């Protein structure tokens with residue numbers, strides 16, 4: 208159920224008049240296949256530019272490379288209040304039509320949903336942000352701060368050719384005091400209430416290849432050779448069993464406090480975790496017996512993790528291999544750097560023998576965190592309270608990454624916030640992101656537009 212629709216629960220009006228237009232806009236965006244790679248976002252960027260130009264917006268499309276387009280437009284404010292960038296990415300991950308029950312690029316509107324790749328991640332937010340900026344103009348809202356809209360390329364492959372490229376090459380066009388982007392906003396059912404997350408932090412990435420070296424030999428005389436697989440085995444054991452120190456960053460501290468506040472079954476465990484973070488593992492082992500996913504999700508928010516994800520070694524049944532390589536997905540906490548993580552890993556592996564190991568960094572991204580309880584944060588809290596009086600807000604850290612990190616690096620306050628009701632089971636919605644039969648309810652498009660519009664209008668007037 209959409210709270211507030213036809214009930215007196217909401218003192219804020221849902222913008223039902225955008226229903227058709229926002230659904231149609233999302234459907235048309237889905238029909239432009241921007242699977243990355245290769246991306247081909249220019250077509251979507253140009254489509255949005257002409258869409259907005261019909262309402263007298265001046266748009267700019269820029270390309271980091273052939274077909275890799277971004278679109279930017281701006282509503283000027285008087286400058287008395289901060290500026291706000293509404294950010295989204297235009298590219299999507301691949302979809303295999305054979306696995307889907309509908310055409311992933313058909314943009315089908317059926318049963319109250321818009322279906323297709325990007326419906327959740329994140330062409331819906333693009334459509335919502337376009338509606339918001341259009342409404343601000345149509346209603347001649349007297350803005351005291353600039354509102355900038357940027358829909359960019361390449362996020363699904365790391366964003367270096369999209370938001371990262373814009374920040375490096377055209378920063379003046381997207382520079383703002385605040386950014387609203389993906390990464391939070393979906394209501395999590397919590398003790399009968401909705402907990403809306405605002406993504407205020409994200410972990411950093413260190414994707415690392417380690418190559419173990421040895422000396423080949425015959426499989427029948429193991430002692431005469433130096434088996435690289437066994438060396439890699441020691442590497443894996445060392446890294447997988449390493450428990451880095453626990454850090455409670457402000458976002459996670461408040462997140463845990465919020466989960467605690469609304470759900471009695473978890474209250475005790477999380478209260479004691481907050482009191483004695485050093486016993487977190489014991490407490491989470493206990494909590495895991497009741498709710499394994501929650502316990503492990505929380506554990507990953509407390510420390511750096513190192514996970515082996517690929518391994519290759521050996522060529523034949525009877526040959527002892529001289530080489531074995533493995534890939535590790537290491538996630539770094541805000542406050543640490545991938546470089547520090549690399550140093551730590553090498554230090555841990557000294558006992559395995561660094562002279563027999565080679566290291567190759569596949570990708571490294573810095574972690575980031577924005578301050579909580581800024582005026583924009585409080586504005587979001589206030590507006591949500593009116594749309595869903597029983598809901599509440601919690602900051603959250605993603606264990607993955609978004610384009611927000613490019614802006615946080617510049618000191619910009621970034622929040623991941625696409626307001627959505629859990630109008631299907633929460634797990635179902637989560638599963639469809641990058642999954643099969645991705646779809647969003649039209650009710651949620653209206654809800655998202657309404658909440659975001661209210662936030663922006665009130666924040667900047």
Ligand SMILES: [Zn+2]
Pocket residue numbers: 296328329362389
């Ligand atoms: Zn995304």
